[in-house]
Amino acid sequence: MTLWIVLLILVILIAIFYISAYNGMQKAKINTEEAWSQITVQLKRRNDLIPNLVETVKGYAKHEKETLSAVVALRNQLVQVPADDHEQAMQLSNQITDSLKSIFALAESYPDLKANQNFGQLQEELTNTENKIAYSRQLYNSCAASYNKLLVTFPSNIVANIHHFSKVDYLSIPEEETKAPKVSF
Amino acid sequence: MLYEQIARNKRKTFLVMFLFAVIFALVGAGLGQLLWDKPLPGILTALVVALVYSFLVFQDPVNVVMSMNHGQELREEDNPQLFHIVEDMAMVGQIPMPKVYLIPDQSPNAFATGLSPDKSAVAVTQGLLDMMDREELEGVLGHEISHIRNYDIRLSMVALVLVSAISFISQFAQRWIWYGFGGGDRDDDDRDSGGALGMIIGVIGVVFVLILGPLAAALAQMALSRNREYLADAGSVELTRNPQGLISALTKIENSQPMKAANSASASLYIEDPIRRPSLSHLFDTHPPTSERIKRLQEM
Numbered sequence: 001m002t003l004w005i006v007l008l009i010l011v012i013l014i015a016i017f018y019i020s021a022y023n024g025m026q027k028a029k030i031n032t033e034e035a036w037s038q039i040t041v042q043l044k045r046r047n048d049l050i051p052n053l054v055e056t057v058k059g060y061a062k063h064e065k066e067t068l069s070a071v072v073a074l075r076n077q078l079v080q081v082p083a084d085d086h087e088q089a090m091q092l093s094n095q096i097t098d099s100l101k102s103i104f105a106l107a108e109s110y111p112d113l114k115a116n117q118n119f120g121q122l123q124e125e126l127t128n129t130e131n132k133i134a135y136s137r138q139l140y141n142s143c144a145a146s147y148n149k150l151l152v153t154f155p156s157n158i159v160a161n162i163h164h165f166s167k168v169d170y171l172s173i174p175e176e177e178t179k180a181p182k183v184s185f
Numbered sequence: 186m187l188y189e190q191i192a193r194n195k196r197k198t199f200l201v202m203f204l205f206a207v208i209f210a211l212v213g214a215g216l217g218q219l220l221w222d223k224p225l226p227g228i229l230t231a232l233v234v235a236l237v238y239s240f241l242v243f244q245d246p247v248n249v250v251m252s253m254n255h256g257q258e259l260r261e262e263d264n265p266q267l268f269h270i271v272e273d274m275a276m277v278g279q280i281p282m283p284k285v286y287l288i289p290d291q292s293p294n295a296f297a298t299g300l301s302p303d304k305s306a307v308a309v310t311q312g313l314l315d316m317m318d319r320e321e322l323e324g325v326l327g328h329e330i331s332h333i334r335n336y337d338i339r340l341s342m343v344a345l346v347l348v349s350a351i352s353f354i355s356q357f358a359q360r361w362i363w364y365g366f367g368g369g370d371r372d373d374d375d376r377d378s379g380g381a382l383g384m385i386i387g388v389i390g391v392v393f394v395l396i397l398g399p400l401a402a403a404l405a406q407m408a409l410s411r412n413r414e415y416l417a418d419a420g421s422v423e424l425t426r427n428p429q430g431l432i433s434a435l436t437k438i439e440n441s442q443p444m445k446a447a448n449s450a451s452a453s454l455y456i457e458d459p460i461r462r463p464s465l466s467h468l469f470d471t472h473p474p475t476s477e478r479i480k481r482l483q484e485m
Contacts, residue, residue: 124265124266124269125265127319128265128266128269131269131273132269132272132276135273135276135277136276138277138426139276139277139279
């Protein structure tokens with residue numbers, strides 16, 4: 001009799017552990033997915049802002065066609081990237097960041113452009129999206145880290161194996177950003 | 186780490202509330218003895234007053250603290266850059282977006298307040314906005330968001346509200362004693378103040394009431410360990426991944442004038458002591474020395 005009771009309690013305990021481990025992992029996985037969707041929201045926002053920026057800059061800096069068309073080309077490439085290819089999207093995004101930097105550097109040689117109110121607003125908007133991309137990437141990586149940790153640590157790794165949870169890749173952070181501060185154009 | 190901080194802060198909040206209930210009861214007992222020669226009605230009155238007062242204040246505590254410090258709520262259009270930085274820090278700190286307030290004071294400073302991350306607010310001074318660049322603002326706001334995340338705001342809010350309640354009672358009682366014992370012409374001579382026992386009780390009451398305000402403040406001080414500033418500095422670096430911004434912000438704040446608008450009871454909320462009294466003893470400092478904070482940040 002006592003043996004049965006002990007066994008029953010044991011089974012219940014294992015079931016509770018199993019369910020909570022499973023839910024914990026699902027939650028961690030959803031967190032990383034949410035973090036990724038934060039990034040895509042910001043990428044899309046930036047894609048929408050770039051044409052406005054190009055329009056504004058065109059009027060003042062007629063001789064800088066190349067810089068402008070480079071950023072437009074990158075933007076159009078980014079729009080084509082399939083939704084699940086995180087690595088490529090981030091690579092293109094980093095290139096856009098660099099070319100936006102060079103566009104904002106242009107303003108230094110065109111005082112009229114710099115004084116333009118619209119340009120100033122776009123500059124703050126784009127700085128904001130750039131920073132949000134950087135911060136949501138940071139959030140994504142920390143969510144991915146806590147999820148990946150569950151996959152390899154005992155006892156949650158048992159549940160992970162049964163349900164074929166797989167590792168999430170980290171987003172690579174560009175070399176200069178690992179030490180330098182976030183963008184401010 | 187974060188969870189331990191949260192648990193510790195919740196425990197301490199409870200302890201602070203308990204200690205203050207005891208102090209209120211003692212004050213009530215003292216006043217009851219003075220007024221009615223019986224402690225019990227005094228205790229009951231003090232506890233009821235404290236309950237009603239706390240209930241009223243905790244309906245909208247952010248508003249109370251902000252009006253104590255002359256804060257005005259900002260909308261996104263008023264200062265997009267500040268708003269965007271707060272958004273960034275709240276996102277990466279995984280808390281809901283706090284309200285943003287501006288304090289019209291030329292000294293650079295900032296604080297966070299609220300009872301929980303769901304209903305919190307950050308306030309910055311005009312001086313901070315004028316003096317700091319984006320990187321430095323991120324450092325400062327990262328520090329404030331860390332205070333919100335780890336429930337420092339709840340502990341300091343409760344301590345602040347209870348200390349101001351006690352100092353209010355203490356001032357009230359001091360005035361009453363002043364008119365009662367020193368004021369000379371008193372019409373209501375229903376109690377004979379000539380008795381030696383009455384004098385002694387009176388003197389003890391006066392002394393107790395006089396030390397009450399500082400005593401309560403010292404107690405609150407003990408609860409709000411200065412360690413929390415170091416922890417929030419570290420939390421800020423965890424969010425921004427950039428100690429440099431906060432280091433240069435702290436340096437600028439240290440070399441600036443003290444604030445005019447700051448309410449002295451809320452001094453401990455700020456990122457850096459807004460009043461900077463000439464402190465003979467550092468025992469009651471609300472903040473650790475800035476040089477020490479910068480040193481620890483540099484080591485990160």
